[in-house]
Amino acid sequence: MALIGEADDDEIPQLSTGALDALKEFYGERDSRQRQFEDLKAQAEDDYDGSPLTMEAFTEDWNASQFWYSDATATALAEQLLEGASNDSCIAVVSAPSVFIQLKNIVNSGRYPARPQMHLLEYDERFAVFKKEFVLYDFEHPMRLPAELKGKFDRIICDPPFLSADCQTKAALTVRWLSKSWASPADARELQSARNLNPTGLRLIVCTGERMEPLITKLYGKAGTRTTSFNPEHSKGLSNEFRCYANFECREIPSMKLFESEKTLAFLDIGPLSFGHALVIPKYHGAKLTDIPDDQLSEVLHVTKKIATAVGAENYNILQNNGRAAHQEVDH
Known part of the structure; x- marks a missing residue:
């Protein structure tokens, strides 16, 4: 006769092999993230050495x-x-x-x-x-x-x-x-x-x-x-x-596209100063006007003229800034 509180070994719940493997994997990932976090903490305490950082050490909650x-x-x-x-x-x-x-x-x-x-x-x-x-x-x-x-x-x-x-x-x-x-x-x-x-x-x-x-x-x-x-x-x-x-315009966070060809892109400014305020840019990357080959600029004025006509602008400015002193914000 078994005493109260005793149980047969067969009645003790057992995890399946798959569940055990999953549990081991979970704890392995947890321990790995903890080691990554401790390494990152040590780097910060010893002055960061410039090696790339990742979010892997910080699990999402x-x-x-x-x-x-x-x-x-x-x-x-x-x-x-x-x-x-x-x-x-x-x-x-x-x-x-x-x-x-x-x-x-x-x-x-x-x-x-x-x-x-x-x-x-x-x-x-x-x-x-x-x-x-x-x-x-x-x-x-x-x-x-x-x-x-x-x-x-x-x-x-x-x-x-x-x-x-x-x-x-x-x-x-x-x-x-x-x-x-x-x-x-x-x-x-x-x-x-x-x-x-x-x-x-x-x-x-x-x-x-x-x-x-x-x-x-x-x-x-x-x-x-x-x-x-x-x-x-x-x-x-x-x-x-x-x-x-x-509240600014850039290539990766674009606004409404007006025109695109192999050489040229035009789009509305995200913070327009007036109706029809648009940006017309060459696709060739250059920080300043003098950095861009002549053939890559061949369509810019033509497209600008088309946009001015399309919006019915009678009075308008065409601006092109080069360098910080000239209020250039994007190096393109």
């Missing part, structure tokens, strides 16, 4: 609404924040750590000559391994931040963690508090022209769900933000339709 961008998306967004940046530029990354990782990779690669200041504002304290570049951020307290960050940044990307009006509005308060200016690059150029001032516009990117578009337009409209056709992709997919909003 879906309960905290963490969905990392794919490397391609994070890199494209990081490049737009770095375009035209100088050593005096300050970049704030609000709740988008995968973009911050790619910013560090690109800057350390030497692809861009400038080394702007960069800060990651993030709730997840694992990113504190980046020491002085990390700022603990909770959207519930949008302005509970170090005082020295107020009005500091001329380049900002924000990806609010939740698709709610409350979260989006509070994140917008944070962006406004951080911004050096609330004028788009186009508005800054207009102000510079009218008052003979240096343009200091905000370069802003906001990534969030498609259904937030009306609210985003309301919250960031005065900064010149518009919906782009760039679709951010996440490394593990996302059921919600995501959109990218920006």
